[in-house]
Amino acid sequence: MEEDNAAGPSKKALKKAEAKAKKEALKAQRAAERVATQVANVDLEDDPAKDNYGTVTNPTFSTDAEEVELRDLDESYDGKKVVIRAWLQNSRTQSAKMGFVELRKGGNWTIQGLVLATITGTGAESQLPAEGTPVISRRMVKFITSINPESFIAVEAQVKRPIEPVKSCRISTLELHITKAFVLAAAPPVLGMTMAASSQPVANFSDEEPKAEEEVKKEPEAEGGIPAASMLTHLDNIAMHKRAPVQQAIADIRIEVKRLFRSYLEERRFKEFEPPCLIGAASEGGANVFRLAYFGQEAFLAQSPQFYKQFEIAGGRERVFSIGPVFRAENSNTPRHMTEFTGLDLEMEIKHSYTEVIQVLEGVLLHILRGLRERCADEIQIVRSVYPSEDFLLPEPGKEVRLNFAEAQKLLREEGPEEFRNVRDDEDMSTAQEKALGAVVRAKYNTDFYVLDKFPETARPFYAKVDDAGTTVGDNVRVTNAFDFFLRGQEVLSGGQRINDPKELEERIRAKGVDPNSEGIKEYLTTFRQVGVPPHGGGGIGLDRVVAWFLALPSVHLAAFYPRTPKRLLP
C-alpha cells in the first residue's frame, strides 16, 4: 500500500501555531503562579469558614448530604444537599463575595456551581450568618475561584434551579450552591495542555518535534482563538488528551464496536478464543515481523491470528472469534498505520459455500455500523463537533453492494479518475485506487459500505482458496474465494475461504515460493495432515480503522487508546 498524507494546513503553519501556544502557556503559568502565591500567603487560621474548604485528602461532609455522580443529577434533586466529586473545569470571580465554577465528571457531564459569602462585612465589621446558614467567607470564595483548573475536588452543595438555563453546561437546568469545597488532588498552576486546546482538532500528526528556530510570527488561529496542539503534545499530556470529551466519546464508540461485534457473534454460536502474541516462527511472511530473544531461541510477535483461528477449526470449535492485539514491524509513518493494533477476527466452518462467511461478516459489520448510529448518537455528535464529517451512508437491508474485484476495476476504468483508465483485473489495488473506487461506489450505489469479492490469487496469501469454477482474470490469473470490505473507500476487513485439503495447501505454498518445511509452515501444514479439517473461512477486521473511518477521523491514531508508531512508544 502507498503512503499518503491527509490534506490540511501546512506543516510549517502548524508548527508555528504550536510554538505560539507554548509561549502563551508559559505566560499563563507565570500569572497563575502569582495568584497561587497570593492564595498560599493568606492566613486561614482566623477564618470562621476554615473547616469548609481547603486541600485535604479525607474531607468530612454533612451527614444528610447524599453522594451523587453528576450524570445522575436530575430534577428530583432540586433543593437537596449533595456531595459531588468532579474536576474543576473553569472558575471566575464575580465579586469579592461571589464566584462561579464549572465542574465536570463522567466524560462531558458539566454543571455550574456558585459560591456566595454569607459572612457580611469585612475585617472587624464582619458578621457571621444566622445559625443554620452555612458559613462562607470571602476568603473561601477566593480559595474556590483560585483552584487550578483540572484539579479533582469534592464539594458539598445545595442543588437549585438556576434563574435561567446555564447554556454552557450539559446539566443546564440545575446548579450547585456550594457550601463546602475541598481539593482532593491539585492540578499544577499551568497545564501542559488546557482542556480547550485538548478539545480542538489535533493540528499535526507528524512524529517530529517542531524545531526551536521556527519562530512564531503571525498565524491564523483555530476557531475561537484557541491554538490547536499537535499529536505529540497530546501524547505528552496523556491525561488531558483523554479528558477531552471528544476522546472520551471516541473511546466509548470504540468499546461499543467491540461489544456489538461480540454480541452478534455470540448469538450465532461463535465462541471466543485467545490466540498467542508470542509465536515460534514468522509464519506469515518475514519482513514486517518483530523479533525478540526468547531463552536462547528467537520468538516473534504475531502479525495476525490466522493460523490459530484455523487450529481452532481443526480442533472442532466450529465457529470462533478473537479480539486482541496484532503487530506489524512496518516503518510506515502514515495516518493509517500503527505497529500494534486490535484485530477483530472470526473463523467458521463452511457448509455449502464461502458466501456463508461473507454473510456473517457483512452481518456483523452492518450490525456494528447500525448499532453505533443507534446507541452512540450523542458520542458521534460530540466527535463531529470537533471533527466534522458527512453522514455515513449505509445500504438498505437487502441492497448491500458486493462487487467482484474485476467488476470494481472495470468501474474504476470507466467511471473513475483519468489516472485509473488502465487498471488491471489481475493486480492488487493501491490505496489511491481504493479511495477513488469508494467515491464511484458512493455516487452510484449511495453507500459507504461495500464488499469486493473474488480477488486474483496474485493479491492473496497462500492459504486463500482458489475459486472452484476455475475463473480467471487478466493474464490468465485465477480468482480466489477471498474478499475485502470497505468503509468510505478504505479497507477494514480481509477474509475468504481457506484451503482445508493438505495436498492443495502444500501445492499453493510451493507455488507462492514458500518452503513447506520452513518453521511454522511445517507445523501449520502438519495440522491439516493430522486430522480431517472441515471446509472453513473467516476474516479479520481492523478495529482501529473501523472506528476511524466510520467517524472520518484524520488519523487512526485518534481511535487508539495508546497509539504505537515507529517513532513513539510513550506513554
Place this chain on the structure above:
Amino acid sequence: MEEDNAAGPSKKALKKAEAKAKKEALKAQRAAERVATQVANVDLEDDPAKDNYGTVTNPTFSTDAEEVELRDLDESYDGKKVVIRAWLQNSRTQSAKMGFVELRKGGNWTIQGLVLATITGTGAESQLPAEGTPVISRRMVKFITSINPESFIAVEAQVKRPIEPVKSCRISTLELHITKAFVLAAAPPVLGMTMAASSQPVANFSDEEPKAEEEVKKEPEAEGGIPAASMLTHLDNIAMHKRAPVQQAIADIRIEVKRLFRSYLEERRFKEFEPPCLIGAASEGGANVFRLAYFGQEAFLAQSPQFYKQFEIAGGRERVFSIGPVFRAENSNTPRHMTEFTGLDLEMEIKHSYTEVIQVLEGVLLHILRGLRERCADEIQIVRSVYPSEDFLLPEPGKEVRLNFAEAQKLLREEGPEEFRNVRDDEDMSTAQEKALGAVVRAKYNTDFYVLDKFPETARPFYAKVDDAGTTVGDNVRVTNAFDFFLRGQEVLSGGQRINDPKELEERIRAKGVDPNSEGIKEYLTTFRQVGVPPHGGGGIGLDRVVAWFLALPSVHLAAFYPRTPKRLLP
C-alpha cells in the same frame, strides 16, 4: 515465589508409558494401512449405490433432507430425514451387511449411526431393493465402517428411536439410519494421538522429550488400558488435544469467566480499555521483561497494564477494566508459570476507602465462581470426569473471609505445619506457605476463596499506598492498603490502593531504590504532576490461574488455549 512440582507418577514411568503408546500407535497404523489399501482396491464403478458414498468435497443430498446440528437434534426429528456434518469418532462392523458409527460434533454431542445394506444377496444374485428404498450396498457398508476416525463427514439419514437407549452417546434416545455418507476431509489412517488418549489426563508436563533409550517394559496402564500422553504429545497434536471434550469444556469455562468478569463490571459502569503490549520502557522492574529491537530503539513487552490503568483514571475514565495478554520473561518451568498469560484488570476511583476496591473485586470473583457453578455445571462435570477434584467451597454471602496479612501469618504459625512456626509478619509468603494457609483457612472457615489484606510494604511495589493509620508489623515495617486473593490456597489476584499524590509517589519510588528520572518512571510520575489524579485503586486477576485452580487442574497450561513456556512456542 518458589518453584514446585505437582506430585504424581514418576517421570520415568510416564516416559515409558508414552513410548509404549507410540509403539502401539505404529502397530495400529500398519493395520489401518492394510485396510485402507483393501478399500482403495475395490472397484466402485459397478456399485448401484455408488452415488451414495465416497470422498467428495461437494456432495448432494435429497432436497427433503434438513441440515441439522447434532446439538439441535431432539425427539421432534423422529422419523425425519436429516443431513448431519460431524466427525466420525468410531465405527465397527456388525456383519458384511451392517455397520455402526459414532458421530461427534459441538464439543461432546455424540450419536450412533447405523448402516444396513438394502441390496440383498451377493455377486450375480444381488437384487436392488424396492423403489423408494435407499440403495445401500455391502461395499457402501464397508466404506463407511472403514472411514478413518476423526475424518470430517456428512451423512444423510433417517432419525429413529433405537430399540434401547445408546448409553455410550450423549444423544442416547435417537439414532441415525444412514442412507448417504461422504468424507469431506479425511483423517490419516493413524492418528498421532487418538481421541481416547487425548481424553486421558495429561501424563507429564515436563518440557523434555522422553529419551529413546528409555525402553518400555511393563508398566501399569491408565484407566481402561488407554495410555495417557504427555503435554508435549498433546501440543504436537494440537487439533486432537482441542477436540477432546475435556479441553472443549475447559475452553468453554474459560470464556465464561471472561464473560462473567465483563458483565459484572459493565453493570457497575466500568468501561473497557486496551493497554498496549509494546512499551517504551521496562517500567515495572527489569529482570523479567522481554526486549525487542524497535526501529533503532528498544521496546519491551508489558508485564502488566498497571501504569496504563492509572493513566485512564488520570484521564477521567473513572472505572476501567481490561482483558488482555501480559508477558513475563521468567525462566520458570512449573505448572503455575507461563511467559504469556491473560490478565483481567480493573482500576477505579476511590471515594472514601480502598475497601471499596476490595468490595468490587470480591464481588466480581464471587460472581465468576458462583456463575460458573450455575452456568457451566455440565462442563465442570466433564472436566471432573478426567481431572477429579473436590467441590470448590464458596463462602456464604456476608461471610466472606478477609484476613490481614499479619493475622494470616499468625494463623500459619499457630495452626499450620511445623515448618511455618516462625514465619514473620513483615516478609512475603512463599508458595508453600500460601498453600498451607489455604488448608488452614479451608478447615477453619469452610471456604476455598479468601482475601489477605494489609501486606507489608516490603512485599509490595512502589505504587502501593501505605496505610493512613501508620500501622506497622514485625520489625517496624509499615503495612499497605494492598491485598491478594486466593483460590484453593493459590494466589489469583493482587491489588490495592495506589499513590495518587506525586510527592508521595516520588518519595516511595526513591525509597524503593528506583530512579524517578529513569525512562518510563519519569513519564509515569509526570502524569501525576500534570493534572490532579483522584484517589484510586484496583487489581489484576490471572485468568489462567482462576480457571486452573477453580477446576483444580494439575497445571495452568491446560487452562490456556496455546500455553507459552520458556521451552515451547509451537504451535
